[in-house]
Amino acid sequence: MFLRAGGNGVSRRQHLPQLVGLGVAAVVLVGGTLGPPVGGVDGTVRTVLAVFAATLVLWITKPVPYAVSSVLCVALLHALGTVPTFADAASGFASTLVFFFVVLLLVGRSVANVDLDDWVAARLVAARDTPRRSVRRLSVMVLLLAFVLPSGLARGVTFMPIIDRINASFGAPADSQFRRLAYYVIGHLNPVASLALMTGGSMAVATAELVNASVRPLTWVEWALYMAPPTVLLFACCTVLGALYYDVSGEVPTGASTGTDADSEADDPTLRALGRDQRLVLGGLGGAIVMWVVGSFVGIPTLVPAVLLVVLFSLPGVGVLDASDVRAINWGIVFLVGAMLSLLDVMRTVGAFDLVVEAFGVVVPPGAPDAVVVAAVFAVAVLVRGTFSSVSASFVVLFPVVLEGLSTTGVTPLYVSFGLTTILMAATFLPFNNPAVLVAYDRGPLDATDVFRLGLLTLAVAVVVVVLSWTVYWPFVDSVVTI
Known part of the structure; x- marks a missing residue:
């Protein structure tokens, strides 16, 4: 891909972010699997986290298509011995x-x-x-x-x-x-x-x-x-x-x-x-x-x-x-979903999510009110969302991490799910953050500044709607559903 583009006078600097991403992913993978233990994490857990981090870098920077990086992720989980069989490494592809x-x-x-x-x-x-x-x-x-x-x-x-x-x-x-x-x-x-x-x-x-x-x-x-x-x-x-x-x-x-x-x-x-x-x-x-x-x-x-x-x-x-x-189906997103679900299965099996919960405990002050914890976690999720060109891909990656991180609080997991999906869908600050916005930006009269301002407006309203739903409407639906 790089050679074909570069041969027609297209500057290699256009591909610099992708090349950097490819290098960072390689460093993360090699350092995580062969380097010294970090924070006392060693063995299979460290290997799985290294594969997860390297794959995440590839998904964000997209030096290769989603389908390629997703297949690589599954292959690495099996090749590095994190699971006994290839079927275990690819278990997410059997998901509904x-x-x-x-x-x-x-x-x-x-x-x-x-x-x-x-x-x-x-x-x-x-x-x-x-x-x-x-x-x-x-x-x-x-x-x-x-x-x-x-x-x-x-x-x-x-x-x-x-x-x-x-x-x-x-x-x-x-x-x-x-x-x-x-x-x-x-x-x-x-x-x-x-x-x-x-x-x-x-x-x-x-x-x-x-x-x-x-x-x-x-x-x-x-x-x-x-x-x-x-x-x-x-x-x-x-x-x-x-x-x-x-x-x-x-x-x-x-x-x-x-x-x-x-x-x-x-x-x-x-x-x-x-x-x-x-x-x-x-x-x-x-x-x-x-x-x-x-x-x-x-x-x-x-x-x-x-x-x-x-x-x-x-x-x-x-x-x-x-x-x-x-x-004509967007098979890249399909493969990304399957690979992410496979990663999550392996992370649960080896106990890697215990480290996620511990990390949330370090970031969020002990004893902080649940509302403060949720607000902090959602704010971080919005920042990470800004690096993805697909909102559904960002949700598949972020949801399990957020859910595990908030598992020690008293918040309702179902409300976390609905709140996170609404916030992430509304958080579109750059044209590439959502395909519909990108096409509208390309064909319409809105410039990048308009997209950013309108994204902030949509996110602000989404936050208000989520707060009202979380505190008033969703509890009411709970009472109706359980009757």
Whole structure:
């Protein structure tokens, strides 16, 4: 990769962070396995921690793809003798979470393949009103589409051309307040909407599966009860505050085209009636949602409806999904999740998490109130999150560590799970921190300063929502669920 880029005059300095990361990972691995004991840690525990630290450096700096560094991690766990068999080193790949990621990504592609997302967006978000009403309609549709399209990036790519079309119909400049606010909604806030449902996106799936494995079983309906209201509140508050930051009330449409007439409807395929494939996908999604709801009460595994849906869309004569869709999956994230879960299994087996708990005891003052401890731990998690280009990857890495670190406190593990996933999803300060934000930054009018300021705004509101949920709403849901 480096040679190919460098041969065309691309400066090696562009790859310096990756090369440095590769060197640091090698030093950490060699020093951790062959160097003198540090802090009295020796043997298998030291080796596992060295592999974990080296892999973490590779994931953050990305000198090689996620899939490559993840396979290397599993191979090192086995080769260095931390586990008796290779199956033990790769145990995380047998997790439901890995397969759920794959099928959920395929479900998202099925919606895009039949242009169902474009049809919904074009039908219900149109330049018929003022910029303020258009933003309001856009926000509602982003929330609604999160229920059927489990990909924040896919939703973002769907709405961006529509935003630009509405902006042009207003006769507004490319950097208008309306377009800035709309790109904040579709960039920063659109991924947040994915948290409303357990099947809303990769972050929600990762959280749910890790909660099932480490805290307690969580049904699809329970997730909706706990997370849908806080998510909607966070989304709505940020939209309102964003509208105050980017005041669109003074922008009046000046363009000639402010509506959709019969001629344009006939010419635009996204405004025609639903086709056969679109009806099939929409019906399949509705059936899956019904199965998830019913399954919460009768014990159907959450993975089953998603798998059945993918099988249906792949059948001969249906053809909504094919081999090209499988190849197009982001396998890097899938491998990262499997490798991280494998690492966690090995760390638990060898007792490495005992050191994590001890380290938290050193960092946090003894006897500090639980609220102070949680705030300090979440603050560190936000800082670490800033080094990741994938929010779900950062959560998979941070969640077990945070959960173990707070295990000696009196906080409720379930609240830690929901609070951490909300905070990490909101903490987007750099364009590369979230794919949806990166695409919005690349195609839209927001610059890096805007992304940073809007990230701070979203995080601040998320903190308030988490505090209210932690102290008032989630205890109320607990009382309802246990009745």
